[in-house]
Amino acid sequence: MAGGVLVTGLPKLASSATSPSRDNAIPRGDTQSADAISRDLVPEGTVLTAVGDDWYINGMIVNEGLPFIEGQFLGARMVQALFDVETASGTNPTNYQYPDEVTTWTAPRDPDRNTAEFIAMIPTYRSYGLNMVTVGMQGGAVARGSSGWIIGGKGISAWNADGTMKAGWRTRLIDLLTAADENGLIVNLQCFYHNRDDVLTDATAVWAAMYYLIDVILDPAVNGVKHFQNVLFEVGNELGVSGASHTILAPDNMGTTITALKSYVSTNHPGKTLLFSCSLPGGATHPNDAIGPFDYISIHSNNDTPTNVISSVNNCRNKSNYSGCPIQITEDNMPFAEAEPTGFPNMVAAIENRNVGWGFYDQPDHILLSNPGGNYVDGFQSPPVNWSINTFRKQALFDAFAAYAGVTP
Numbered sequence: 001m002a003g004g005v006l007v008t009g010l011p012k013l014a015s016s017a018t019s020p021s022r023d024n025a026i027p028r029g030d031t032q033s034a035d036a037i038s039r040d041l042v043p044e045g046t047v048l049t050a051v052g053d054d055w056y057i058n059g060m061i062v063n064e065g066l067p068f069i070e071g072q073f074l075g076a077r078m079v080q081a082l083f084d085v086e087t088a089s090g091t092n093p094t095n096y097q098y099p100d101e102v103t104t105w106t107a108p109r110d111p112d113r114n115t116a117e118f119i120a121m122i123p124t125y126r127s128y129g130l131n132m133v134t135v136g137m138q139g140g141a142v143a144r145g146s147s148g149w150i151i152g153g154k155g156i157s158a159w160n161a162d163g164t165m166k167a168g169w170r171t172r173l174i175d176l177l178t179a180a181d182e183n184g185l186i187v188n189l190q191c192f193y194h195n196r197d198d199v200l201t202d203a204t205a206v207w208a209a210m211y212y213l214i215d216v217i218l219d220p221a222v223n224g225v226k227h228f229q230n231v232l233f234e235v236g237n238e239l240g241v242s243g244a245s246h247t248i249l250a251p252d253n254m255g256t257t258i259t260a261l262k263s264y265v266s267t268n269h270p271g272k273t274l275l276f277s278c279s280l281p282g283g284a285t286h287p288n289d290a291i292g293p294f295d296y297i298s299i300h301s302n303n304d305t306p307t308n309v310i311s312s313v314n315n316c317r318n319k320s321n322y323s324g325c326p327i328q329i330t331e332d333n334m335p336f337a338e339a340e341p342t343g344f345p346n347m348v349a350a351i352e353n354r355n356v357g358w359g360f361y362d363q364p365d366h367i368l369l370s371n372p373g374g375n376y377v378d379g380f381q382s383p384p385v386n387w388s389i390n391t392f393r394k395q396a397l398f399d400a401f402a403a404y405a406g407v408t409p
Helices: 034-040 111-127 167-182 203-218 251-268 306-318 345-354 392-405
Strands: 048-051 054-057 074-077 132-136 143-145 148-150 186-193 231-237 275-277 297-300 327-332 357-360
Touching (some): 074 327, 074 392, 111 167, 132 231, 132 327, 132 357, 167 186, 186 203, 203 231, 231 251, 306 327, 327 345
Parallel strands (some): 074 357, 186 231, 297 327
Antiparallel strands (some): 048 054, 143 148
């Protein structure tokens, strides 16, 4: 493993801080080579199904036989993998330029580089046991810092005002889904980001966007490749709670909206299935009672304690309309804690205490001066993103995944 020496339990990485012993921190199951990950692959690609609260790929339970993670996903939020920004929106493109790139208002950045660099890393991610990534059609927050979250502007969107998809986003999306399918990676595809759905003019445009995204996923005649069966459809980022401009995406209507999307699939793509959800915030209490039609529960547990992570999962399971579907924490920004035996206490709380999947949200703090973008080093969220495993925190995350997955990359 790059960057550290493998010890019993989790890998211990070189650091200026003194680390406690991590011996036997996570039961690893039988140690496998990275090639064992290929058990998820068959010639027809990656076919995802849910049985009860477990995930299956190509008819086999995910992470079969592995302590704590059998049936569950190890995930990461890679929401900017399709990122682009339009200068017409008034968003300064120089905020997101690469160190070796000269970007101006009249010569915008090359969005294809970002997606190509992400795709190139997929086999490496999989070799560490990563099962799922969340990717957004409107990106996500581009930075955070002393003055709060920076959403990044309305130019970060795959959608035109009428709900049609921009050609560049469509091309990058199909390339990404194809690479993920070939490598056994599940994509939790987020259609809308909160506070950005108002780029669409009205409800008709919102429906058009969702219907077309379904068509791109399911119809080879539309995408030019295949029926993708490695995709989950997340209607929006925390739209089940707040931040929606259109009422069909409001909390009280989310269950009805998802039911209508399922009906669209059955009518327009007979014999095919697609699983739907909308991400919800964590905490001890979930505010949304409209989860009955959800095919999986997507929880965000940012800034939560391990106790609240457990309570949030319990709260979902105890709702009278919970269908017994899989629960996945798709966003958790709990920073790496050197003092913890595993380094990621919320991961342990989710996986080992409540038997649900977990996904890390790696967006480092930035001092917000003139540039709200990233530095092409830290994190997986602030563009320009360096998708390699190039920092201590990224390496620690993937080493933790490898330990749970019982693989040696």
